Structures are given as C-alpha cells and as structure tokens.
Amino acid sequence: xxxxxxxxxxxxxxxxxxxxxxxxxxxxxxxxxxxxxxxxxxxxxxxxxxxxxxxxxxxxxxxxxxxxxxxxxxxxxxxxxxxxxxxxxxxxxxxxxxxxxxxxxxxxxxxxxxxxxxxxxxxxxxxxxxxxxxxxxxxxxxxxxxxxxxxxxxxxxxxxxxxxxxxxxxxxxxxxxxxxxxxxxxxxxxxxxxxxxxxxxxxxxxxxxxxxxxxxxxxxxxxxxxxxxxxxxxxxxxxxxxxxxx
Amino acid sequence: xxxxxxxxxxxxxxxxxxxxxxxxxxxxxxxxxxxxxxxxxxxxxxxxxxxxxxxxxxxxxxxxxxxxxxxxxxxxxxxxxxxxxxxxxxxxxxxxxxxxxxxxxxxxxxxxxxxxxxxxxxxxxxxxxxxxxxxxxxxxxxxxxxxxxxxxxxxxxxxxxxxxxxxxxxxxxxxxxxxxxxxxxxxxxxxxxxxxxxxxxxxxxxxxxxxxxxxxxxxxxxxxxxxxxxxxxxxxxxxxxxxxxxxxxxxxxxxxxxxxxxxxxxxxxxxxxxxxxxxxxxxxxxxxxxxxxxxxxxxxxxxxxxxxxxxxxxxxxxxxxxxxxxxxxxxxxxxxxxxxxxxxxxxxxxxxxxxxxxxxxxxxxxxxxxxxxxxxxxxxxxxxxxxxxxxxxxxxxxxxxxxxxxxxxxxxxxxxxxxxxxxxxx
Numbered sequence: 001x002x003x004x005x006x007x008x009x010x011x012x013x014x015x016x017x018x019x020x021x022x023x024x025x026x027x028x029x030x031x032x033x034x035x036x037x038x039x040x041x042x043x044x045x046x047x048x049x050x051x052x053x054x055x056x057x058x059x060x061x062x063x064x065x066x067x068x069x070x071x072x073x074x075x076x077x078x079x080x081x082x083x084x085x086x087x088x089x090x091x092x093x094x095x096x097x098x099x100x101x102x103x104x105x106x107x108x109x110x111x112x113x114x115x116x117x118x119x120x121x122x123x124x125x126x127x128x129x130x131x132x133x134x135x136x137x138x139x140x141x142x143x144x145x146x147x148x149x150x151x152x153x154x155x156x157x158x159x160x161x162x163x164x165x166x167x168x169x170x171x172x173x174x175x176x177x178x179x180x181x182x183x184x185x186x187x188x189x190x191x192x193x194x195x196x197x198x199x200x201x202x203x204x205x206x207x208x209x210x211x212x213x214x215x216x217x218x219x220x221x222x223x224x225x226x227x228x229x230x231x232x233x234x235x236x237x238x239x240x241x242x243x244x245x246x
Numbered sequence: 247x248x249x250x251x252x253x254x255x256x257x258x259x260x261x262x263x264x265x266x267x268x269x270x271x272x273x274x275x276x277x278x279x280x281x282x283x284x285x286x287x288x289x290x291x292x293x294x295x296x297x298x299x300x301x302x303x304x305x306x307x308x309x310x311x312x313x314x315x316x317x318x319x320x321x322x323x324x325x326x327x328x329x330x331x332x333x334x335x336x337x338x339x340x341x342x343x344x345x346x347x348x349x350x351x352x353x354x355x356x357x358x359x360x361x362x363x364x365x366x367x368x369x370x371x372x373x374x375x376x377x378x379x380x381x382x383x384x385x386x387x388x389x390x391x392x393x394x395x396x397x398x399x400x401x402x403x404x405x406x407x408x409x410x411x412x413x414x415x416x417x418x419x420x421x422x423x424x425x426x427x428x429x430x431x432x433x434x435x436x437x438x439x440x441x442x443x444x445x446x447x448x449x450x451x452x453x454x455x456x457x458x459x460x461x462x463x464x465x466x467x468x469x470x471x472x473x474x475x476x477x478x479x480x481x482x483x484x485x486x487x488x489x490x491x492x493x494x495x496x497x498x499x500x501x502x503x504x505x506x507x508x509x510x511x512x513x514x515x516x517x518x519x520x521x522x523x524x525x526x527x528x529x530x531x532x533x534x535x536x537x538x539x540x541x542x543x544x545x546x547x548x549x550x551x552x553x554x555x556x557x558x559x560x561x562x563x564x565x566x567x568x569x570x571x572x573x574x575x576x577x578x579x580x581x582x583x584x585x586x587x588x589x590x591x592x593x594x595x596x597x598x599x600x601x602x603x604x605x606x607x608x609x610x611x612x613x614x615x616x617x618x619x620x621x622x623x624x625x626x627x628x629x630x631x632x633x634x635x636x637x638x639x640x641x642x643x644x645x646x647x648x649x650x651x652x653x654x655x656x657x658x659x660x661x662x663x664x665x666x667x668x669x670x671x672x
Binding site: 045047052053054056058059061077078079080081083084090091092093094098100101102103105106107108109111112153154155156214220222223230231232233234235236237238241243244246 | 270271273274282284286288333335338365368369371378379380381382383385402403404405406415417418419426427429431458460463465485486487489490491492493495529531535537605607636637638639671672
C-alpha cells in the first residue's frame with residue numbers, strides 16, 4: 001500500500017514537472033514569436049483602413065514608436081480632422097491626447113480611438129508575452145497552435161488562440177475570445193515583407209468580428225525601422241511632442 | 247493554341263491587377279525631417295435658434311431697451327480656427343487663432359495661442375508666449391485647473407485661449423514597479439494688471455507648479471499656485487483604470503483667501519474665505535460600445551441657495567427700478583463677476599455617448615445633463631453627430647434648460663436652444 005502511494009506521488013510530481021516544462025517551452029516560443037514579429041524598439045508608419053458594411057472606407061495614417069516590451073506611442077498624421085491626436089500605452093495604462101483639449105486623458109483597452117474593428121489594445125499592442133501565458137494546444141509539421149491566457153483582468157481579451165508558422169516562427173492568425181469563450185474577433189497576418197535591417201514580418205493585419213457584421217479593418221505597415229528612444233519619450237508630458245521624433 | 251494561352255494569361259494578369267488591393271500609401275511630410283511647417287484648422291458654420299424665457303431677469307437685462315421681441319431669436323455665425331506649427335529639431339513656433347464672422351461690421355479675431363518652444367533635451371523643455379494649459383482629470387469641471395482657461399461644461403472639448411506665461415517642463419523615468427515616471431512643470435504668469443496699459447509690478451508675478459507621478463498605475467498630480475494678487479491654491483488629482491473598461495478620477499483643491507462675489511442688501515460685495523472644491527468621477531465603456539461619464543463636483547466658492555436668491559433679487563430690483571444706469575451696472579456685474587453656466591455649489595454631470603447605434607453608420611448620438619443638486623434644476627442636451635465624409639461633421643444640438651422659477655437653470659435667458667453646425671477640417 002505504501003509502495004502504491006509512493007508510486008502515485010512520483011507519477012503526480014512527474015506530470016506536474018512535464019506540464020511546467022511544456023508551459024515553459026510555450027512561453028519561450030511566445031517570446032520568440034514576439035521577437036520575430038517586431039523589433040524590440042522601432043519607429044513605424046502605418047495606414048489603417050476601416051471598411052464599413054456599405055463599402056465606404058475611412059483611412060488613417062499613424063506614426064508609431066515602441067520601446068521594450070510595454071511602451072508604445074502613436075501620432076495621427078491624417079486625416080486633417082484627427083491630425084495631432086496621439087495615444088500612449090505603458091503596460092496596462094493608456095492615454096489619448098486631443099490637441100483642442102490640451103491634456104492626455106486615460107482611456108481603456110476595450111475602447112477604440114479609431115472606430116472599426118480594431119480597439120486600442122490591437123492598435124497599441126504590447127508584446128504578447130507581456131500580457132499572456134502560453135500553452136501549446138496543437139502542433140503538426142507546418143505549425144503550432146498556442147493557447148494564450150491573460151495574466152490579469154485589465155488585458156483586453158481573456159484568451160487568444162494563436163497560429164504560428166513552424167518554419168518562420170511568424171504568427172499567421174489569432175482568434176480573440178472573452179472570458180465566456182465568445183469569439184470577439186479574428187486577426188489575419190498576411191503579406192510577409194522584408195522591411196530592411198533584418199526586419200521580416202507580415203506587412204498587413206486584417207481583422208473582422210462576428211460582433212461587427214460587415215465591418216473589416218486592415219492595418220498596413222509601410223516602414224518599420226529599429227530605433228532606440230529614451231524612456232522619457234513615453235510619458236504624458238512628451239505626448240504633444242511626438243511629431244518631433246519623425 | 248499558343249495565341250489563346252497568351253490571351254488567357256493577359257486577361258488573368260489584368261484581372262489580377264484590377265482586383266488587387268492597393269496597399270501603398272504616401273506618408274505625409276516624410277521628406278522634411280529637419281524642419282516642418284504644418285497648417286490646418288477648421289471652419290464651423292453655426293445656425294442657432296433660441297426660445298427666449300422673457301420672464302428671466304437675465305433676458306430682461308440683456309434686451310432691456312429692445313422693445314417687444316418675438317419669443318424666438320436666431321443667430322448665424324461662421325467660426326474659423328486656423329493653426330500653424332513650425333518645428334525644427336529643437337525649436338518651434340505654434341500659433342492658434344480663432345475668428346468669428348457674423349456680418350461685415352461684426353467680425354472678430356482672437357489669438358488663442360502663440361508661443362515658442364525650445365527643447366533643452368528629449369526630457370526638458372522651455373515654452374514662452376501665450377499658451378493653453380489644461381490641469382486636472384475631470385471632464386466637465388476642473389477644481390485644480392489653476393492655469394486653465396474658463397471651461398464651458400457644455401462643451402469641454404472646445405478650443406480655448408491660453409495665458410501669457412513662461413514654462414519649464416522636465417521628465418524623469420525610473421526602473422521601479424511603484425514609481426515609473428515623474429514630471430515637473432513650473433509656470434511663471436506675468437501680472438494681469440497693467441500700469442498705463444503697459445507695465446506691471448514684478449512683485450505681482452504669479453508662479454504655478456505641478457508634479458506628476460505615475461505611481462502603481464495611478465496618475466497622480468500635486469499642484470500649487472502662488473500669488474500676491476490672486477488666492478494661493480493647493481491641490482491634487484488622480485486617475486486610474488480600475489478594470490479594462492472603467493476609469494476613475496478625482497480632484498481636490500484648497501484655496502486660501504478665495505474671493506467670492508455675492509450680493510448683500512441689494513449691493514455687490516466680495517467675501518474672502520478659505521474654500522475646498524472637489525470632484526469625483528468615472529468613465530465606463532459597456533459591451534455595446536456605450537461610454538458613460540459621470541462626475542460629482544463641489545465648488546467651494548460657489549453661491550449657496552440663499553446667496554443665489556439674493557443675486558436674482560438684485561437683478562430684478564435693478565430691472566424694476568427702470569433706471570438705465572442701474573440696469574447697465576447690473577448687466578456689467580452679471581457678465582463680469584457672475585459669468586459661467588454653473589454659479590452654485592453642487593452639481594452632477596452625466597454624459598452617455600453611443601457611436602453608430604443600430605448600425606446607423608457615422609452617426610453618434612449623445613446626451614448629457616448638468617444637474618444642480620441644490621435647487622434641482624438642470625441643463626439637458628442631446629448632441630447628434632453625423633460624419634458621412636472624411637474631414638466633415640454635421641451636428642444637431644438641442645439644449646433644454648429646465649427648472650422652476652428662482653432656480654439656476656430655470657432662470658436662464660433661454661429655455662431652449664437649437665444649434666445646427668457644419669464643421670469642415672483642412
């Protein structure tokens with residue numbers, strides 16, 4: 001009987017150890033996916049197209065800077081009605097600066113400063129490994145399917161299902177789920193492009209949602225350049241001056 | 247056969263070109279990296295219809311020599327906001343102007359901002375000139391807005407005029423989980439009172455200071471305003487995200503020897519007292535993309551119910567006297583010392599905004615209420631915004647001022663106002 005108990009304990013410990021090692025592998029894989037997708041610090045130009053159910057389109061052009069895993073800032077360059085607006089994200093904190101108002105106001109990750117299917121968390125995306133813990137759901141000859149669980153309640157999506165290409169370790173598709181397992185939106189990563197300076201990543205991210213039938217939003221990267229910034233750039237006092245970095 | 251294949255290939259290629267999405271785009275002003283000149287602004291055409299409250303003392307003062315007017319008045323106005331920014335790597339100049347045009351003999355020009363900036367480094371800056379500041383975390387009210395322009399809670403996002411000032415800002419970041427950022431702002435405000443319209447005494451210069459910290463994911467500001475002419479004030483504010491869709495904010499201000507304009511025995515007087523003002527609010531976003539902003543505001547130097555009644559009695563007394571100089575004096579006091587939408591002490595502000603309800607594209611209805619907790623009168627507005635084209639917006643903005651006789655909103659000179667606005671950005 002004592003032997004039996006010992007055997008059960010050993011098997012349980014082994015099972016826990018194996019599951020930890022798989023989780024560690026998955027989290028390490030997620031970090032690699034982050035590194036492959038974008039340089040750690042960069043400046044980029046993006047165009048966002050919101051397509052409405054009636055076929056009309058609204059477009060925005062942004063200048064974006066990012067440092068490390070959790071600092072992102074973005075300046076609206078067009079259209080004229082939005083020009084000069086800027087957003088800042090530091091970890092879980094997000095702010096929107098409107099030139100007329102003259103001060104940054106706190107916004108939440110589920111809001112959308114641009115309308116359409118992308119919300120603030122998508123547009124000011126942090127590294128996935130900062131917000132999620134990963135486990136490997138499936139793997140085959142061509143790729144992995146990761147299950148990502150939010151580390152805390154301020155993260156916009158409770159769960160992500162991520163498809164990763166095994167050869168390039170680039171993400172190809174993400175499904176975003178709520179805590180009640182409802183599919184909120186799907187992101188497709190397309191058109192892998194060599195941006196220079198060793199940056200090879202998808203240049204187009206398309207998103208659509210069962211909650212916004214007929215809407216489709218597309219983010220197009222035109223330029224991604226690895227670039228270093230001091231931390232002080234990612235502060236409320238610097239937001240109105242983001243254009244000076246261009 | 248070969249020809250047929252060429253034809254098929256040719257058609258296929260052209261179809262590919264026809265159906266391929268064009269993802270290329272031009273980056274605005276990308277080539278001008280060393281110096282950049284940007285011009286922009288917007289034109290606001292505004293047509294308003296006012297339903298007068300002819301029994302209101304404010305109405306009677308405003309139109310005392312105009313005879314019998316109809317109950318409905320209109321106003322048509324063009325407002326032009328023109329902005330220019332010139333920026334090199336370290337030096338910049340910024341201009342914001344506001345012009346109104348009613349008719350050829352009633353056009354006006356205002357300089358909202360005109361200041362130069364010098365970047366000492368990426369983390370310290372100096373600015374000099376006329377500049378707009380906006381302190382405080384409140385949406386409709388800012389008890390700690392010591393250097394802010396006069397805020398209109400009916401339209402808190404309206405561009406406003408700045409103040410002549412010299413300011414210095416410095417930012418410091420830390421590698422700490424508790425304190426991530428701190429920033430210092432010091433503003434020197436030259437005296438407003440001038441000798442011979444030109445000079446001022448240096449001892450009357452005011453100094454305002456603010457220290458911002460991002461502390462455990464909470465924005466915290468501590469600020470003060472020192473003056474020999476104006477009240478000395480200290481305050482603090484905070485803002486934080488409680489959940490992924492709820493933000494909470496608050497402000498608290500203490501004014502030493504604050505002046506309060508009141509009426510005693512039918513005569514204007516000034517009362518000096520220490521006062522506390524505060525605000526508490528939240529912003530909530532629900533799953534249907536509805537944003538709700540709610541705020542409670544206490545104005546420590548606002549009028550209480552008895553003081554407000556005294557003020558209204560004073561205005562009515564001046565009107566009843568039928569003495570032109572007394573009426574003009576009362577109008578002057580009303581516009582100079584009792585200006586603003588909210589004169590009393592305790593208010594609730596509630597705004598609900600719903601972008602594109604029922605899939606009505608480009609249409610955003612909202613409703614907001616400013617409720618006077620002391621006399622239970624209120625201002626209710628339902629702005630409806632429609633943006634069918636890029637860089638243009640149409641706004642249909644009805645406002646209702648509701649309250650019984652003697653209450654703040656029940657006493658305003660108009661009982662309803664309807665605005666139709668067309669804004670074009672460039």
